[in-house]
Amino acid sequence: MSDAGERPFRFGVTMTVPGSRTAWAEKCRKAEELGYDVVGVADHLGMAPPFPALVLAAEVTERVRLATFVLNAGFWNPALLARDAAGTDQFTGGRLELGLGAGYVKAEFDDAGIPWTAAGDRVDTLGHTIKKLKRLFADPEHEPAPVQAAGPPLLIAGLGDRVLTLAAEHADIIGFTGTRRTDTRTLIPVDSATIGERVEFVRDKLGGREVELNLPPRYVDVTGDRQAGLEKVRERIKGELTIEQLADVPTVLVGTPDQIAEQLVATRTRFGISYFSVLERHAARLAPVLELVRGR
DSSP: OOOGGGSOOEEEEEEOOOOOHHHHHHHHHHHHHTTOSEEEEOOOTTSOOHHHHHHHHHHHOSSOEEEEEEEEGGGSOHHHHHHHHHHHHHHTTSOEEEEEEOOOOHHHHHHHTOOOOOHHHHHHHHHHHHHHHHHHHHOTTOSSOOSSTTSSOEEEEESSHHHHHHHHHHOSEEEEOOEEEOTTOOEEEOOHHHHHHHHHHHHHHHTTOOOEEEEOOOEEEEOSOHHHHHHHHHHHTTTSSOHHHHHHOTTEEEEOHHHHHHHHHHHHHHHOOOEEEEEGGGHHHHHHHHHHHTTO
16 A cells, blocks of 8 residues: 555445434435535444435435445345445446445344354355455446446455455455444444554555555544543443543544544554544534544
């Protein structure tokens, strides 16, 4: 990779709350007005269906890219996924970014009647899906054909060696899982040392190929009292990380807009991560930071 610290920032909002057509359209417009670059849709039961939601988002916005963030590969037949992704790329005017992962919520697979397999098997399914999609997108006879040459940009997200190896081979955007679950189901931020090691693992696999690196901040608190904000996060994660560790974790954005802006710049310099995707509940509070880092 070239100097990743020079890559422009991008910010996405991952929509997680379903609603009426009017409510969905309004919050997609709002995300664009707030300055976000990407509207994403998660792939979980109980949430909006990804492809129809993105087509509607395209109808009510002008600029933002539109992303599946991310699809559970095991939910999808690859040929049908290629049809839906290519058709959505057509209907959004070539604004689609296709995010894929191996899937991690067993209860959703059970509810959908889809067999839950071992982690290695789920990664195998992800790899098969990626290769099938790329073949179909590259086939000039395949219909529907995507607007974007060779198909929508591919984001592959995960943290383990095998998923990140697939990402290094195939992805245009590599997403790093920013949290882990404890036995009590508490979401704990992945510490900076782990993120750094994972980034270096990917760089070694890329062999100089350029990609964009993505990270989803989990905790966002725009506040004048950074110490108190970090204390609140530490309470939420039941003391699994120290205040010093939390202050260093790039998925914990706590402080004034200026402090968070400096943190984002430092994260890009340190890890080469320039694309950050926040959950919709954090979008408005992080918005003042976006203008502070534009052009930096």
